[in-house]
Amino acid sequence: MNAIAFEDWLAITQLYAAYASVVDAGQWDQWPEFFTDDCVYRLQPRENHERGFPLATLAFSSKGMLQDRVYGIRETLFHDPYYQRHVVGLPILRRTEPDRWHCEANYAVFRTKLSDTSTVFNVGRTLDTIVRTPQGLKFAVRECIYDSEMIPNSIIYPI
Template identity: 30%
Template sequence: MITDTANEIRAIDDLLGRYSRVLDDQDWEQWPDLFAQECSYTVHTLDNIQRDLPLAYMYDDNRARVLDRIKFITEVWAGTIEPYRTRHVTQRTEAASLDGARWTIRSNFQVSFTENDSLSGLLATGYYEDVVELTTDGARFTSRAVRLDSMPARYLVYPL
């Protein structure tokens, strides 16, 4: 029997899958659509988190900055960076309802990268700490906090 909770978890899993696909396909114009109007996206190493250091690889603390991230990729940095392809592998490990419409989600991830059709390598590992909002329009991130196990294998241009 399908329950409301099963439908909510399915919507969350669909969001996690769309997120990976959008980044792996480099469909940059779709990335902001995965976030609610009031949202944040941050990337920190666990070392910095544990030492209470505020330094972040990416710190987009509102929707305007999420939109700016795409503008930097598509316009500002265009032609000045070495492009690479990514492949995300994500596994949801926890899901808890906050109030029925909002859920906290934790997922482990591994992201590989390939430059210039060369051999692939591991870019980053860690986990996501998310707050997801469920509406009639679907699931959206209100907060996506990326927690890196260590420094990435190369500089980061694209969201993880």
């Protein structure tokens, strides 16, 4: 693996932290801004990923599709409101290229319904490709591979 400049490592870790902060705060209009225009965002069970099966719980292939999901969250999806809180491990650099990093990070998402206690909602790892853009670092690919095949009820908000 190639060495990485400290400034790039810091920017990558800040990208992960800022992403979790925005999603946990429900700042949905900001969520697509973490991605390139031709991004890939997938939420997939571990078994499907490891077997090479394409079936995913959520699969978006552009920033426009992410913006459409934001519209759905705000305007068309009806559900019991809840909060979510991400706990994200430090990313591991799996491969580096000029202005492109392939990273993996473990995550746990806790969900709190307004009149209930917090529960573990989703646990897994992200497989990410991060690229340098004129606007800063962005996710070109974000694959959220969750460990359990069981999803409580439904997934409304991004992981």
